[in-house]
Amino acid sequence: MQHLDDSTRTELEAAAFRRLLHHLDEHKEVQNIELMILADFCRNCLSKWLVAAAEERGETLDYETAREYVYGMPYSEWKSLYQAEATPEQQAAFEARQAAKQEKGQ
Structure with a gap:
């Protein structure tokens, strides 16, 4: 995408983000x-990223x-x-993922 100007790239990224939101909405x-x-x-992360992007600007x-x-x-x-x-299985998988991230220093 380096051949695109900044404005076009931003428009495409915004369109892809809107498509992601629509896709998540279709798969509640x-x-x-x-x-x-x-x-x-997750959806909450996307919300936080929007807030951070606004603050950066x-x-x-x-x-x-x-x-x-x-x-x-x-x-x-x-x-x-x-x-x-x-579920207990989901909670255990989430905790395992978080522990693995801690081990990697994230």
């Missing part, structure tokens, strides 16, 4: 803990507003409608 059955176990990020974006954008609704609503309790 995918739990955040599963994303954390497999990819080490001198803009104000609060976490709850970012989460509402990522989830497509207030987080409390999404959580009550779609978030399942983590």
Whole structure:
């Protein structure tokens, strides 16, 4: 993508991000803990990254507003409608991933 100008690259990245959000919205059955176990990020991470990106540019974006954008609704609503309790197996896998990261010094 180095052949693209900065504006075009930014537009493509933004379009890909919107597509990712749409994809996650279409697959609400995918739990955040599963994303954390497999990819080490979740919808909440995306929200935090948006806040950080805003801050880097001198803009104000609060976490709850970012989460509402990522989830497509207030987080409390999404959580009550779609978030399942983590299973013991999921919790163990998440803890193992976190421990492995600690060993690597991340």
